[in-house]
Amino acid sequence: MKTILNFQDADLFYEQLLDAHQGLSxxxxxxxxxxxxxxxxxxxxxxxxxxxxxxAAKDIPK
Incomplete structure (x- = not known):
């Protein structure tokens, strides 16, 4: 599992993810x-x- 940043453009992905949720219930x-x-x-x-x-996803900081 990769644990270092591996995105080509993390900000763009985040924007795309937020945009995809627009208007959804x-x-x-x-x-x-x-x-x-x-x-x-x-x-x-x-x-x-x-x-x-x-x-790794289950290890949520409290």
Missing amino acids: QPQSELFNARLVLLLANQVGDAKVLQACIE
Whole structure:
């Protein structure tokens, strides 16, 4: 799993993500996020990397 910034343009991606949520209801926004996660996971493909990402995402600062 990559742990250093690997975006070509992180700000552009963030803007695109915010734009994609514009006008969506809460359920539509949650469905969009779920679909996006599955599409990105398919791009990664490696089960061990995906598991490492899941574990890293669960480590939420309190």
